[in-house]
Amino acid sequence: MQGLLKLSRAIDWLNAQVGKYAIWLILAATLISALNAIVRKVFNTSSNAFLEVQWYLFAWSFLIAAGYTLLHREHVRIDVLNSRLSKRKQVWIDIIGFTFFLTPLCLTVLWLSMPVVLQMYRSGEMSGNSGGLIRWPVWAALPVGFVLLLLQGWSELIKRIAFLRGAGPDPMGRLTDKTAEAELIEALRLQAEADAAKAAPGTSAVASKPQH
Numbered sequence: 001m002q003g004l005l006k007l008s009r010a011i012d013w014l015n016a017q018v019g020k021y022a023i024w025l026i027l028a029a030t031l032i033s034a035l036n037a038i039v040r041k042v043f044n045t046s047s048n049a050f051l052e053v054q055w056y057l058f059a060w061s062f063l064i065a066a067g068y069t070l071l072h073r074e075h076v077r078i079d080v081l082n083s084r085l086s087k088r089k090q091v092w093i094d095i096i097g098f099t100f101f102l103t104p105l106c107l108t109v110l111w112l113s114m115p116v117v118l119q120m121y122r123s124g125e126m127s128g129n130s131g132g133l134i135r136w137p138v139w140a141a142l143p144v145g146f147v148l149l150l151l152q153g154w155s156e157l158i159k160r161i162a163f164l165r166g167a168g169p170d171p172m173g174r175l176t177d178k179t180a181e182a183e184l185i186e187a188l189r190l191q192a193e194a195d196a197a198k199a200a201p202g203t204s205a206v207a208s209k210p211q212h
Helices: 002-043 048-064 066-071 087-123 141-164 180-208
Strands: none
Touching: 002 048, 002 066, 002 141, 048 066, 048 141, 066 141, 087 141
């Protein structure tokens, strides 16, 4: 089990790194969009390449960050019933979901997308728009993104099995990227707020005491 947990930590680290750098793709898409708007307004001209590269960057940022999103449990969840169940039942629901839904979905997408990407790479297929870009780089985001998502799904599966066996911590808690110093500051702030709340009733009573 320890070997699998080590693999899980390696996958978590990989998707954490990918997620941190994916934000730069969104920034690049934003800057290109602004540049395209300026060129169109000032010089009354534009290019489909500018528009398509924004699409490419958005596709890459969205797809490769899917594993990072799963790592931080930020995907949309329907918790109306799930939240009322015990922790072990919630973990079992996740195990079933990762095993029988997420894994087959990712494998299916990989099976269908890889031949398309390879075909586009060999043929050098170009966009049908005038001045458009070559197609395979954006299609390559599909297998890359779903490999990362599949790996993270397996990592989450390992963590939940370890929890059920008493070999790992609660996998259902919310992750944080805060440093130890930030967590200490947050703990001190919460303690200060709690102390202030305890003192508030006595303070209010003194303040409300009539003056003679």
